[in-house]
Amino acid sequence: MRADLHVHSNYSNDGKPSPQEIVDRAVELGLGCVAITDHNSFEAYFDVKDNGRVIIVPAEEVSSAEGHILAYGIDREIPRGLSIEDTIAAIREAGGYAFAAHPYRWWSGLGEKNTVEHDFDGIEARNARSVPAANRRSERLAARIGKPISAGSDAHSLARIGTGYVEFPDGLETWQEVVRHLMEGDVRVGSKSRTRVTTLKYGTNSIIRWMLRGFKRM
Ligand SMILES: [Zn+2]
Ligand SMILES: [Zn+2]
Known part of the structure; x- marks a missing residue:
């Protein structure tokens, strides 16, 4: 069973598809x-x-003071802007697991230092919006420090859903089983990576959006 564990909906201010459209697209793609x-x-x-068709893991991408942290299996919203340590604590308090999102992304x-020095439950080893080198380094880092891995597309549009994925054993029925397998490392990951042209575009867009937000980080 394939799972895309990093997708943005229109509840993100830069995401386009509605949650329902994401489910429809996932079904179309055969994601479980x-x-x-x-x-x-x-x-x-x-x-x-x-929805009865696709397992939905309760999740959030939290903007900590130092960078993005993925929360899986939470039962409430995690506030933004906390230190890394307090964000991890808040995620655990909410019953969830904290994964360092795309650790090598500018x-x-x-960054590597923060990822290694804090007690993350896992690392996002593959993100389809990261450049190939960043994905390779994330995978190597996770293996070196022995942490569970996740992966996803980081899609902000319907077309990109499924471009990054975690492969689970078939037959899982609940998000709790998915998260348990994720934490047991009983998975394979795969993804596309960002090309050099889209990286340039991304850099420029990031700066423009940041200025439009009044110099507030996402
Ligand atoms: Zn992110
Ligand atoms: Zn994201």
């Missing part, structure tokens, strides 16, 4: 599970959690 990881929002989960990643 999706984690809608909106920036600092946990709203999408309630729209689609009982701008919004935590």
